[in-house]
Amino acid sequence: GRETVDLSETPLRVENLRKTFGGITAVDGATFSVEQGSFTGLIGPNGAGKSTTFNLITGVHRPDSGAVYFDDEDITGQRPYQIANRGLVRTFQIARELAEMTVLENMMLAPKAQEGEKLWRSVTPGLRGTVEQQEEEVLARAWEMLDFFEIDHLAGEYAGNLSGGQRKLLEMARALMTDPQMVLLDEPLAGVNPSLEKKLLKHVHELRERGYTFLLVEHDMDVIMNNCEHVIVMHQGKVLAEGEPADIRSNEQVIDAYLGD
Numbered sequence: 001g002r003e004t005v006d007l008s009e010t011p012l013r014v015e016n017l018r019k020t021f022g023g024i025t026a027v028d029g030a031t032f033s034v035e036q037g038s039f040t041g042l043i044g045p046n047g048a049g050k051s052t053t054f055n056l057i058t059g060v061h062r063p064d065s066g067a068v069y070f071d072d073e074d075i076t077g078q079r080p081y082q083i084a085n086r087g088l089v090r091t092f093q094i095a096r097e098l099a100e101m102t103v104l105e106n107m108m109l110a111p112k113a114q115e116g117e118k119l120w121r122s123v124t125p126g127l128r129g130t131v132e133q134q135e136e137e138v139l140a141r142a143w144e145m146l147d148f149f150e151i152d153h154l155a156g157e158y159a160g161n162l163s164g165g166q167r168k169l170l171e172m173a174r175a176l177m178t179d180p181q182m183v184l185l186d187e188p189l190a191g192v193n194p195s196l197e198k199k200l201l202k203h204v205h206e207l208r209e210r211g212y213t214f215l216l217v218e219h220d221m222d223v224i225m226n227n228c229e230h231v232i233v234m235h236q237g238k239v240l241a242e243g244e245p246a247d248i249r250s251n252e253q254v255i256d257a258y259l260g261d
């Protein structure tokens, strides 16, 4: 039988994940877990396997071997919308087609994209109303999230007209449409100016206080060190080190890995 893992304090656990693309081993036996309600950072030099790990966790890719556990369930190999339904989501860049839709339309589409056929279901759990009633609830949630991220004044704007930073706020707001338990953020601050960066991080901290769990991939070491209480370092597809920011900063293996990049 399969080994049971106590996930009461660790909603996410990956064990021995491996993924190769042709001759390239992108993820090479990564094992780590993320604590409930934490703001955990995932760092590592370019090509370390961070994005691939996110893709393996969220079902975009299927691992060659290893397992992903979320909320006490083995979710390895499940489809992205099934995983999203369980409450584990990642942010996605606004695709080109969506740039020609308004901010509000983008928000309304988010649950649909994650839910597959089960439109709106996780936003309105147990709701047995008409499609119109369900849509009204989704609309209310959309406004709530736009308001939270302070982009409600942009609701009627085409997503393609947003600044880089506003787009990042929209990507976060979209990810939260289905009220997930845990959010994976892959470089959410890329191209974001310092004042919006501060705002975005403030929102993450606020959401965390509400009980959400965050796993953040971010290039800027200072952002990770100043915001995350736990840091996981990947190098060449493996977890090289794990611990508190201060320990990671002074870890010689970590310093070597970055210098060798």
Ligand code: ADP
Pocket: 021, 024, 025, 026, 027, 044, 045, 046, 047, 048, 049, 050, 051, 052, 053
């Ligand atoms: P990181 O996000 O840490 O920079 P990635 O997970 O994107 O690293 O990439 C890890 C390695 O896997 C890199 O060598 C990258 O080129 C390779 N890789 C990632 N995705 C693919 C893919 N879809 N096809 C081929 N190689 C890939």
Ligand code: MG
Pocket: 050, 051, 052
């Ligand atoms: Mg990456």
